[in-house]
Amino acid sequence: MSVVIENVRILDPADGFDAVGDLCVQGEEILARGSTPEGFEPRRRIDGSGLWLFPGLVDLAARTREPGEEHKATIASEARAAARGGVTTLVMPPDTHPPVDSPAVIELITRRAREACGVRVYALGALTHGLEGQQLAEMAALMRAGAPGVSNGQRPLASLLILRRALEYASTFDLTTVLSAQDPALTGSGCVHEGPVSTRLGLSGIPEAAETAALGAILALVEQTGARVHVARLSTRRGAEMIAKARSDGLPISADVAAHQLFLTEVDVAEFNPDCHVIPPLRSQRDRDGLRAAVADGSIAAICSDHQPHEADSKLGPFADTLPGIAALETLLPLTLRLVEDGLLSLEQALSRITNGPAEVLGLEHGRLAPGSRADFVLFDPGALHDIRREHWLSAGHNTPFFDWTFGGEVRETWVAGRPTWSRPGEDDA
Amino acid sequence: MTELPAAHTSRLPQPGPLPNRLQLTDEGQLRHMLTIEGLNRTLLTEILDTAESFANMNEKAVKKVPLLRGKTIVNLFFEASTRTRTTFELAAKRLSADVLNINVSTSSAVKGESLLDTLRNLEAMNVDMFVVRHEESGTAHFIARHAAPGISVLNAGDGRHAHPTQALLDMFTIRRHKGDFTKLKVAIVGDILHSRVARSQIHALNILQTGEVRVVAPRSLLPADVEQLGVHVHHDLDSGLQDVDVVIMLRLQRERMEHAHLPSEHEYFQRFGLTARRLQLASPTCLVMHPGPANRGVEIESAVADGPHSVILEQVTYGISVRMAVMSMVMGAHQS
Numbered sequence: 041m042s043v044v045i046e047n048v049r050i051l052d053p054a055d056g057f058d059a060v061g062d063l064c065v066q067g068e069e070i071l072a073r074g075s076t077p078e079g080f081e082p083r084r085r086i087d088g089s090g091l092w093l094f095p096g097l098v099d100l101a102a103r104t105r106e107p108g109e110e111h112k113a114t115i116a117s118e119a120r121a122a123a124r125g126g127v128t129t130l131v132m133p134p135d136t137h138p139p140v141d142s143p144a145v146i147e148l149i150t151r152r153a154r155e156a157c158g159v160r161v162y163a164l165g166a167l168t169h170g171l172e173g174q175q176l177a178e179m180a181a182l183m184r185a186g187a188p189g190v191s192n193g194q195r196p197l198a199s200l201l202i203l204r205r206a207l208e209y210a211s212t213f214d215l216t217t218v219l220s221a222q223d224p225a226l227t228g229s230g231c232v233h234e235g236p237v238s239t240r241l242g243l244s245g246i247p248e249a250a251e252t253a254a255l256g257a258i259l260a261l262v263e264q265t266g267a268r269v270h271v272a273r274l275s276t277r278r279g280a281e282m283i284a285k286a287r288s289d290g291l292p293i294s295a296d297v298a299a300h301q302l303f304l305t306e307v308d309v310a311e312f313n314p315d316c317h318v319i320p321p322l323r324s325q326r327d328r329d330g331l332r333a334a335v336a337d338g339s340i341a342a343i344c345s346d347h348q349p350h351e352a353d354s355k356l357g358p359f360a361d362t363l364p365g366i367a368a369l370e371t372l373l374p375l376t377l378r379l380v381e382d383g384l385l386s387l388e389q390a391l392s393r394i395t396n397g398p399a400e401v402l403g404l405e406h407g408r409l410a411p412g413s414r415a416d417f418v419l420f421d422p423g424a425l426h427d428i429r430r431e432h433w434l435s436a437g438h439n440t441p442f443f444d445w446t447f448g449g450e451v452r453e454t455w456v457a458g459r460p461t462w463s464r465p466g467e468d469d470a
Numbered sequence: 471m472t473e474l475p476a477a478h479t480s481r482l483p484q485p486g487p488l489p490n491r492l493q494l495t496d497e498g499q500l501r502h503m504l505t506i507e508g509l510n511r512t513l514l515t516e517i518l519d520t521a522e523s524f525a526n527m528n529e530k531a532v533k534k535v536p537l538l539r540g541k542t543i544v545n546l547f548f549e550a551s552t553r554t555r556t557t558f559e560l561a562a563k564r565l566s567a568d569v570l571n572i573n574v575s576t577s578s579a580v581k582g583e584s585l586l587d588t589l590r591n592l593e594a595m596n597v598d599m600f601v602v603r604h605e606e607s608g609t610a611h612f613i614a615r616h617a618a619p620g621i622s623v624l625n626a627g628d629g630r631h632a633h634p635t636q637a638l639l640d641m642f643t644i645r646r647h648k649g650d651f652t653k654l655k656v657a658i659v660g661d662i663l664h665s666r667v668a669r670s671q672i673h674a675l676n677i678l679q680t681g682e683v684r685v686v687a688p689r690s691l692l693p694a695d696v697e698q699l700g701v702h703v704h705h706d707l708d709s710g711l712q713d714v715d716v717v718i719m720l721r722l723q724r725e726r727m728e729h730a731h732l733p734s735e736h737e738y739f740q741r742f743g744l745t746a747r748r749l750q751l752a753s754p755t756c757l758v759m760h761p762g763p764a765n766r767g768v769e770i771e772s773a774v775a776d777g778p779h780s781v782i783l784e785q786v787t788y789g790i791s792v793r794m795a796v797m798s799m800v801m802g803a804h805q806s
Binding site: 234235236238239240241242243245247311312353356357358359360361 | 491492507584585586604606607608609611612616628629630631632666669693694695696698699
């Protein structure tokens with residue numbers, strides 16, 4: 041199929057392209073960006089006047105709950121939610137049931153994704169067998185099956201020696217290792233940030249040092265091994281400063297943050313609100329501002345959803361007994377664009393943190409619009425108002441603290457591989 | 471690059487609900503008793519005054535009034551308790567309510583029934599009030615949020631969070647002996663970190679405008695940023711006891727040694743145990759209180775626990791009056 045979207049504002053943060061013009065799609069690829077080449081005869085023309093067009097979002101952390109927890113969500117249900125949220129590529133952590141420690145699991149995920157709406161689904165390979173933290177997983181086989189990186193999810197490794205060996209082995213194959221910085225003993229049974237709110241509510245706190253102590257060990261081993269590491273879901277100002285320092289020292293390290301960490305703080309836990317139960321926890325205002333600053337200066341290269349859909353029962357109980365996580369695929373783009381409104385980021389920077397920024401972390405080719413790229417993009421209506429409403433929600437998980445928030449701008453269409461996978465209801469021209 | 475249109479500025483995040491939104495009616499009456507935090511001085515004084523009238527009655531030969539006749543109160547205890555459960559039961563009976571005691575070690579919770587299922591089943595029996603104790607902080611809030619509109623929830627202790635009726639009976643005891651709170655110095659000594667009693671006491675003392683509230687403990691038994699609750703922190707018992715009018719000793723659980731909060735009971739008693747000798751640093755009329763059960767020789771010497779300054783048994787007695795006051799007030803709020 042050949043299509044041209046005309047008179048649309050094209051934004052490609054990968055190279056700073058920002059102009060009103062045409063985007064030409066030939067088959068699954070972008071043929072031209074800006075003006076229509078001589079002799080291109082599209083089968084279809086779409087008027088993009090007043091709309092924006094930018095690369096489809098690349099989300100470094102979205103749990104689909106499949107395989108193993110299909111009572112919470114499935115690849116099909118969450119791929120739809122992703123498309124609605126403008127996400128065209130999502131990366132699953134390896135902590136499915138069974139975990140992604142064999143090529144067969146990746147093949148299953150790939151097959152289910154193919155049967156879904158078209159959104160690209162990757163799974164990180166397990167760093168250790170069964171994510172048990174002891175024996176290395178067969179990373180080369182996982183890579184050959186399609187894993188763009190390896191990770192142990194939030195599960196701890198048995199020792200720093202295992203971490204060292206895992207980094208050395210993964211880097212043999214030029215695989216990026218995705219690590220969460222959480223010291224298991226300091227985290228303990230904690231469920232909120234250790235501070236005034238944990239004290240007031242009598243909940244077990246997770247101290248800042250749970251992140252910074254683990255991060256210190258990771259940085260020492262990155263320096264020792266030279267392996268490329270991506271630190272997932274930073275939650276503290278101090279952690280972000282450590283990453284910035286390490287990067288300026290030239291270490292091959294990058295980091296991301298969950299979008300909710302840039303908006304909510306420990307105070308939002310208020311009276312035991314289980315929708316604000318996340319790990320790592322919502323921290324202080326100071327931490328939130330530090331994370332925002334790190335997103336602005338680029339030391340945090342990616343904002344992810346950290347999507348964790350749950351069935352209602354998982355959130356019904358006393359706070360510490362509820363399961364952590366927010367269903368967030370549909371709020372990643374609106375929250376990120378809120379940072380533009382807040383004056384923190386330029387539009388180009390904001391888009392970069394959810395497109396080419398995360399793509400580059402794992403060496404994925406997505407998240408850009410240059411000719412020859414995959415035609416994965418979002419047609420966005422900047423003039424619309426977008427209410428986050430339960431009745432319009434597509435994820436199977438309804439666990440979000442963002443219901444009834446209103447955002448400026450709305451996804452009108454999401455395209456993957458040259459075809460629309462989602463259109464706003466009422467847009468029947470797609 | 472241009473920014474998003476200003477006209478479409480997103481809605482700002484709302485601050486979380488204050489504790490009162492759940493436990494007070496729109497008219498400011500007590501609907502549930504979940505936490506002391508956020509209540510005002512007038513309401514606390516009203517509870518203490520109501521408790522005073524019941525205390526006078528409890529000293530008479532006929533100790534029963536028909537205020538809650540026909541009401542059914544469920545004591546739902548997921549954690550062992552003797553004093554608290556018994557005094558709640560007595561309080562309910564003296565108000566002429568029917569009382570159902572549900573002991574969870576023999577209930578369906580061990581069969582995997584969820585907390586909410588247990589609650590729904592009891593609600594289906596048309597009960598009027600739950601008295602809840604649970605090991606997880608926030609359980610009373612959770613139950614209050616999900617209970618049917620006519621049902622009141624009284625928190626009889628949730629995790630480390632709150633034990634409001636204990637704090638109220640402590641305030642009642644202090645008021646009976648001391649009157650005005652504004653001139654008092656009160657020290658709470660021991661395991662503040664794990665204590666729901668301490669948290670509720672600190673809120674209550676501050677709401678009643680106590681002159682000075684101190685906490686005395688090693689740093690490993692103090693929660694983060696504890697000063698923000700409105701207390702002065704002491705790590706030395708001698709300085710913490712200096713001139714205090716009330717000293718409240720907290721129970722030290724044996725398992726604190728296993729989790730590296732403390733080296734030994736012996737060292738704890740040496741540094742933080744209340745002895746007759748140390749008590750001399752306090753005001754000569756100092757009250758010694760303990761929410762019980764006391765570990766004699768660990769946090770308190772027997773000579774002090776049983777000594778002339780001790781009001782530990784009075785606390786138990788007054789627990790009945792205070793719980794009668796709270797029960798009658800929450801049922802009143804529902805009826806009005």
